[in-house]
Each structure stands twice: as structure tokens, then as C-alpha cells.
Amino acid sequence: MSLREQLRAVAETEPPPALPEGFFVRSRRSARRRRLAGTGLLAVTVAVIGLEIVHGSGLASVEAAAPTVLPGLVGAGVGGPLGWALLAVLLVLLAVLWRDLPRRSLVRRLVTAAVVGVLLILAAPPGTALWGEPRGRVGLPDRLAAPDQWWSAAELQQSPPGPVALVYSGRATHGNLEEGRVVMLAADGDRYRVLDVFSDPLEQLVHEELASTWPVLSPDGRLLSAGGYGVFDLVTGKQVRGQGWESVPRAWSADGRRVARAAYDPADGAQTRWQVQDLASGQTLRTIAYAEPGGGATAALSPDGSRFAVEQDDRVAVYPVAGGEPVTWPRDGWRLGDSTAWSPDGRLLAMVRRTACVGCGQPTSPTEIRVVDVETGATVTGGAFAPLPADVAVRVQGWRAPDQLVVQVDRGVEVFTLGRATPSRLLTLPAGVSAIEIATSRLADPLRPAEPATYGPPNLFLWLTVGACGGPLLLAAAGAWSMRRRVRRREQAAQ
Numbered sequence: 001m002s003l004r005e006q007l008r009a010v011a012e013t014e015p016p017p018a019l020p021e022g023f024f025v026r027s028r029r030s031a032r033r034r035r036l037a038g039t040g041l042l043a044v045t046v047a048v049i050g051l052e053i054v055h056g057s058g059l060a061s062v063e064a065a066a067p068t069v070l071p072g073l074v075g076a077g078v079g080g081p082l083g084w085a086l087l088a089v090l091l092v093l094l095a096v097l098w099r100d101l102p103r104r105s106l107v108r109r110l111v112t113a114a115v116v117g118v119l120l121i122l123a124a125p126p127g128t129a130l131w132g133e134p135r136g137r138v139g140l141p142d143r144l145a146a147p148d149q150w151w152s153a154a155e156l157q158q159s160p161p162g163p164v165a166l167v168y169s170g171r172a173t174h175g176n177l178e179e180g181r182v183v184m185l186a187a188d189g190d191r192y193r194v195l196d197v198f199s200d201p202l203e204q205l206v207h208e209e210l211a212s213t214w215p216v217l218s219p220d221g222r223l224l225s226a227g228g229y230g231v232f233d234l235v236t237g238k239q240v241r242g243q244g245w246e247s248v249p250r251a252w253s254a255d256g257r258r259v260a261r262a263a264y265d266p267a268d269g270a271q272t273r274w275q276v277q278d279l280a281s282g283q284t285l286r287t288i289a290y291a292e293p294g295g296g297a298t299a300a301l302s303p304d305g306s307r308f309a310v311e312q313d314d315r316v317a318v319y320p321v322a323g324g325e326p327v328t329w330p331r332d333g334w335r336l337g338d339s340t341a342w343s344p345d346g347r348l349l350a351m352v353r354r355t356a357c358v359g360c361g362q363p364t365s366p367t368e369i370r371v372v373d374v375e376t377g378a379t380v381t382g383g384a385f386a387p388l389p390a391d392v393a394v395r396v397q398g399w400r401a402p403d404q405l406v407v408q409v410d411r412g413v414e415v416f417t418l419g420r421a422t423p424s425r426l427l428t429l430p431a432g433v434s435a436i437e438i439a440t441s442r443l444a445d446p447l448r449p450a451e452p453a454t455y456g457p458p459n460l461f462l463w464l465t466v467g468a469c470g471g472p473l474l475l476a477a478a479g480a481w482s483m484r485r486r487v488r489r490r491e492q493a494a495q
Contacts (some may be wrong), residue, residue: 002495005270010346013169013279013426015233027334031385035420038358042244047272049320051492058160058419064237066296069290069377078260080237095439104106106331108393117333118122120130126248129189135189135191136188136189137188137189137190137448137451138187138188138443138445138448139445139446139447139448140165140166140426140438140445140446140447140448140449141185141447141448141449141451142427142447142450143292143427143428143451144168144185144427144429144430144433144450145185145190145192145430145453146430146431147172147173147430147431147432147433150173150181150183150192150194150455152171152455152458152487153183153193153194153455154193154194154455154456154457155193155194155195156184156193156194156195156208156224156232156237157232157237158194158239158456158457159193159237159456159457160191160233160234160235160236160237161184161185161186161191161234161456162186162187162188162191162235163186163187163191163220163221163222163235163439163443164184164185164186164187164217164221164222164224164234164439165185165218165236165438165439165445166184166185166217166221166436166438166439167182167184167185167187167217167224167403167435167436167437168182168183168202168429168435169181169182169183169202169434169435170429170432170433170434170435171431172430172431172432173194173432173433180196180197181194181195181400181490182194182197182202182216182224182226182488183197184224184234187221187442189399189441189454190449190450190451190452190453190454190475191453191454191455192453192454192455192456193312193455193456195224195226195232197226197229198317201217202435202436202437205446206442207362207472212389215437216247216437217437217438217440218252218256218439219253219254219255219256219439219440219441220256220439220441221439222233222234222235223240223249223439224246225249225424230247230248231249248261249261250262250299250339251300251301251308251339252273252301252339253302253303253304253305253438254302254329254342254344254440254441255303255304255305256279256382257278257279257280258276258279258285258301258305258321259276259277259279259301260274260275260276260277260299260301261274261275261277261307262274262275262290263275263287271290271292272289273287273288273289273290274287274288274289274290274308274310275287275288276288276305276308276321278303283323285322286308286319286321286323288308289312289317290309291312291313291329292313293311293312293313293314293424297310297311297312298310298311298338298339298341299311299335299336299339300334300336300337300339300340300341300342300349300361301339301342301462302340302342302346302347303342303344304346304347305318305321305382306320306321307319307346307374308321308344309341309342309349309374310336311331311335311336312328314327314332315330315331316328316329316330316331316333316336316349317438318375319348327374327375327473330377333353334351334352334353334370335351335352335353335354336349336350336351336352337349337350337351337352337369337396337405337407337473338350338352338396338439340396340397340399341396341400342374343371343399343402344401344402345402346374347359347373348371348372348373348375348380348383349372349374350369350396350399350405350407351369351370351371351372352368352369352394352396353367353368353369353370354394366387366388366390367387367388367389367390367391367392367394368385368387368388369385369388369394369396369405369407369492370383370384370385371383371405371418380418381419382418382419383418385416385421385422385423386421386422388409389409389410392409392410393410393434393435394407394408394409395407395408395435395436395437395439396408396445397413397436397437397440398438398440398443399442399443400415400426400443401442403417403418403419404416404417404418404493406438406443407423408429408435409423410431411428411433411434412425412426412427412428412429413425413427413428413436413438414426414430424489428477449465451475463470
């Protein structure tokens, strides 16, 4: 007998090895888990590559974007769609792998997975992988989000966007029974948020001569002045100053260290003076008497906060904040170009001529813009621009360069260059948007292609809507399922 036959005979006479109880069940379960983990990893990888291809322009863009995608997988840089994909993979794995608990029917597993998903959505802080959104994309987008998506956008207090590049508003932004909603765009990505106030801080009542827009944004885009409803920190979402017009900055220095505010008579609420204050210490550096020129006075702080330009009666006065007499010149019907009138070098001021209120039905003449020397009030060479159409909104946004002035003209944001009679278009506002305010520190940023917009976690209005509509459906489904189980039990008992 050969050795092979002898070994086979010995093997056949030996008892079979004793395997642990449930060995094959655990082996199948382990193999299933490995397959599911591999499938989930493959799905996430495909989702990452697909999103990068969609956001970019082919395989080259995927290779270029790879260094920024990998850190985002563990931080706040994951795009919104990828966050939802990760959540879906997690819930599927939970539903399939949960097999060791009693009464583990498929329906119970799916229902529990759905409940866990809702709890994750409600508990996930903004900025985590679930709500993570694009960041690090510096520059003004070449187009703004369409109004049909704002209804689902998160509110400021719910999910702060961080410093913003701009805010805008109009009839299209007023929804969900809100008459004063503004939309905010983050400074480093296409993240949109909304702030609901009772009255729109970007839309002011128009007097005989169109008064200046309130300086809504701080130069760095971190603070938002919501009219008489206080000042909000866009990084924390909290109100940092209380209600009342006396708390609202009316002009900022470009370095953000000084502000000008209006002081009021407590007896009748009339403005009596201007105050230039240091933000860090809260100290009032200079107080200047208020003299209204008609339609409300416009004021502007120089970039370093050392000088304060203000309209007083029929003249423009430029005060040294440290003290001393002002430089003055006649207005001759011209107004300071809003609170952002100073050029970056502090030598020039933008002036606007408005002859009547916009949209009030009165005859109006074309609006004009010019740039003057701050010491004399004389128009500088190349500083007289072609007249603009009559009866259109005009808001000076600030300076993009020492020779480039950015102005909102009706539904467009234009760049006026010294020495050129006609402006060039920078941005076009979406339909239904009538007012925009751009953070002055962002004006020099280059335009970049707009990415798909994200809106953060669903707002309270959306949750209430989903609850009101989905709650009855879930109850009906649960009732039908319970009724079906009772019928089955009765049939089994009858048998």
C-alpha cells in the first residue's frame, strides 16, 4: 500500500474536527461585511472623482485638485453632495449589518437606520463632513445663485457662513412670509446663507435726494449691520451689538479699526452729532456737529481712519480725526459716494449727483459720477464719467484699484476706470435682486468661475414643512404595516 493510500485511510478513520458553534454563520457574515466595506469605499471613491470632474474640466482638473480633496475628507472641505453620499453609505451599512439584535426584521432595521440618520442630521454641527461645503475658493464668483434655491438656505444663527464677500436682497429674496431677508455669500466658497429681519437693511426709504446706503458690511466682511436691528458677527452668528440706530456703524475705515456712528437726542430721536470711535478701546476720538443737507447726510472715513468726510448743509467737510479745522468746498448738488467714497491712497473721493428719488414717479435726470481731489473738491483728470440712465439705483461699492471705482448701477455692478468714459461690467445681479453690498476687502479679488452653490443644513421652515407633510404619511405607513401584521397573525392562528 502506498503512502498516499495509508494517509487517506488514517484520515477516513479519524473523527471530524470540532468547529466552534456558529463558525460558518460568522464566516459568511465576515465575508459579507468585507464585500460591503469594499463596495462602500468604491462608491465614495467614485463619488469623489465624479464631483471633481463635474466641478473641474476633466481629468487634469482632478489631478490638480487632489491635494485639496484629501484633507477635506477629514475636515470641513468635503462638498455637500459628498457629505450626503457618506451618510447614505453609513445608513445602508447600518441597516444591513445590524443582525444580532432580537426581532431584527428588515422593516425594523430600515426604520431604525432612518431614525439614526435624522438624529445625525439634527446633531451634526455645521462644517462637519455631513454639512461640509467648499472652502478656499478666493475671489468673487462670475455669477450669483438663482433665487429658486434660497428657500432652503440655512439661517445665519443656524449655520454661520464666516466672513462674506457680499450680501444682496430684493423682492426675490423675500420669502417664507419674510419681508426683510438678505442673502449672504461666503468669502471663500459658494456657500449661501440668509438673515431674516423685519425690514431689509439694504433697502432704505428714499428722500428728496437719494440718501446713502447704510454701510451694511464691515470691510473684512465679518460684521453685518442689519439697520436698527443690531450688528451680527458672521463667524459666530451671534448679535454683537444691540438694537437701535446708535449702535450701527455708518462708516468704516478700510483697516477696520475705526467707525463713525450717529448720536441722537433722546428727547425726540433726531440726530445731533457724529462720533468717530476706536473699535478696540471704544474711545470716542472726535465728535462733530450734524447739519443735514436734505435727504440725510452721507459720511465716509479715510482708509486709515485719520480723516472724516461728511456732508454739512451745502458743503462737504473733511475733518482731521485728531483735531483741527476741516477742509471744505461747495457741494453744488453733488453727494459723497456713500461710505466707501475714499480711494485706497486717501487722495480722492467719489461723488454722485442724484436729482430725485428713484422709483417714486418724479421726473429724474441722468445720474452722474465723478472723482474729486480731497483737498480742493475739483474733478481730477479723467474723473468725469458719462451720465448714467435716469431712475436707476446707484450704490458706490468702493475701489477695486487706485484708479478703478466699483458701483452698482441698476442690476449690474460696473467698474469705472479713470480716463475711460464708459464702465465695464463686473457682475450681473440675479432677477429680483435690487441691492447689493460688497465687502471692500474683496473688491480687488479676481473673478473666478462660480461653483455649484451649497446652502447648509435645511432651515427651520423646511423642517416644519417636512414634518407637517411627512408626519401623517409616516403614521399612515406605520398603521398599515401594523394592520398587516395583525391580519397575518390571525390567519396563522386560524390555521
